Structure formats: C-alpha cells, structure tokens
Amino acid sequence: MIALYYYPGNASLLPHMILREANASFEMRFVDQPNRAQKSPEYLKLNPNGRIPVLVDGDLVLYETAAIALHLCDKFPEAGLAPAPGTPERAEFYKWMIHLTNTPQAEYRAWFYPHEHTTDEAAVESVKRKAGERLTGMFDVISNQLEDRTWLLGERFSVADLFLLMLIRWGRAMPRPPRELPNLQRLADRVLARPAVQEAFEVEGLKAPFI
Numbered sequence: 001m002i003a004l005y006y007y008p009g010n011a012s013l014l015p016h017m018i019l020r021e022a023n024a025s026f027e028m029r030f031v032d033q034p035n036r037a038q039k040s041p042e043y044l045k046l047n048p049n050g051r052i053p054v055l056v057d058g059d060l061v062l063y064e065t066a067a068i069a070l071h072l073c074d075k076f077p078e079a080g081l082a083p084a085p086g087t088p089e090r091a092e093f094y095k096w097m098i099h100l101t102n103t104p105q106a107e108y109r110a111w112f113y114p115h116e117h118t119t120d121e122a123a124v125e126s127v128k129r130k131a132g133e134r135l136t137g138m139f140d141v142i143s144n145q146l147e148d149r150t151w152l153l154g155e156r157f158s159v160a161d162l163f164l165l166m167l168i169r170w171g172r173a174m175p176r177p178p179r180e181l182p183n184l185q186r187l188a189d190r191v192l193a194r195p196a197v198q199e200a201f202e203v204e205g206l207k208a209p210f211i
C-alpha cells in the first residue's frame with residue numbers, strides 16, 4: 001500500500017505527478033496545512049520536521065521530496081522516469097535532482113516563510129524581496145542550460161522536468177515569474193501537456209493560471 005500525505009500545490013505535487021506518471025495504485029491523505037496539521041503529534045511521528053510531503057510505502061515512511069521522487073523512480077523502473085543507474089545520464093539526472101532540491105526549492109522557504117528567516121519583523125519584506133532576487137538568478141541559470149534542449153536531460157523526459165515545473169509554478173507571484181523566461185515557459189508547456197500531470201492538477205483542484 002502506498003499513501004501520499006499532501007496539500008494541494010505543496011511539494012507533495014511532485015510525488016503525486018510521479019505516481020500518476022507511473023500508473024501506480026496509491027491513496028492520498030490530505031494534510032490541513034493552513035491549520036498546521038503538519039505540526040500535529042500524529043504527523044510528527046511520520047515526519048519529525050513537520051513538513052509536507054510524506055510517502056508511506058508498506059513499512060517504509062519517507063520524507064524529503066527528492067528522496068521520495070528517487071525512490072519512486074526506482075520502484076517503478078518500467079515507467080522510464082529516470083535513466084538507468086550507473087550511466088552518465090543517471091549522473092546528470094542526480095545532478096538536476098540535487099540542484100533543484102537544495103538550491104531553488106530550499107530558497108523558496110525564504111520566499112514563502114520570510115518570517116522564519118529574521119528576528120526583525122520590519123525586515124520580513126526585505127528578506128522576501130532578496131529571496132525573490134536570488135530565485136530569479138537561479139532560474140536565469142537553469143533557463144540558459146535549456147537553450148538547445150527539449151528537457152533538462154536533453155531529448156529524454158525525466159522526473160527532473162516534473163520537479164522543475166513545480167518550482168516554476170511556485171514563482172507565479174514573483175516580481176519576474178520564471179514563466180517569463182521563454183525556455184522555462186516552453187518546458188512548462190511540454191510538462192503541462194502530459195495527461196498524468198493534468199490529472200494530478202485536477203485531483204488537487206489546481207486552477208489556471210498553472211504557472
């Protein structure tokens with residue numbers, strides 16, 4: 001039995017899209033994030049960090065979005081969502097997954113939760129603005145690398161593209177949203193055209209504009 005603890009549009013969207021891409025059988029468990037259900041004693045038993053998502057796979061209880069994504073790639077190899085282990089393409093795939101999780105995804109914490117990054121209430125807006133600027137620079141670098149590529153790995157679609165779509169989406173309200181970079185808009189359009197992705201968005205109730 002696989003269960004995904006989620007809140008619409010949160011980081012749980014990545015494993016959700018992967019599960020649908022893999023045609024997996026799973027159930028979704030809503031976490032009432034606005035009411036801080038992720039800090040409840042029951043949820044903290046699953047993820048002591050009190051963050052979404054968590055994936056339960058039989059006896060395995062896994063947190064950290066990128067770890068869940070990699071686990072699902074390994075669990076459903078027939079879905080072909082990542083290159084074969086031990087190949088140079090797999091190494092590139094790891095590079096993108098680690099980069100996306102520990103650079104833009106981590107930076108988004110300061111954008112969405114600026115009050116956690118300062119003890120000075122008056123500085124909250126400036127923390128947020130600076131996070132937005134850093135994210136803008138990160139998306140510029142990613143966009144440049146997409147210049148002659150269909151997907152992050154070149155001609156091969158992978159879970160890294162799903163990850164990037166989620167991160168592009170999160171920047172909808174930034175002063176310069178990632179979608180304004182043509183390479184990112186193009187990649188997002190390709191990912192959004194996938195039936196599994198459309199299904200995940202629909203089930204989570206995510207409405208246009210998607211990015």
Ligand SMILES: N[C@@H](CCC(=O)N[C@@H](CS)C(=O)NCC(=O)O)C(=O)O
Nearest residue numbers: 010011038050051052053064065066
């Ligand atoms: N490094 C964690 C970060 C997860 C994370 O920040 N999740 C957000 C939702 S996107 C969350 O739980 N926010 C609510 C909170 O921090 O209380 C991961 O990748 O799983």
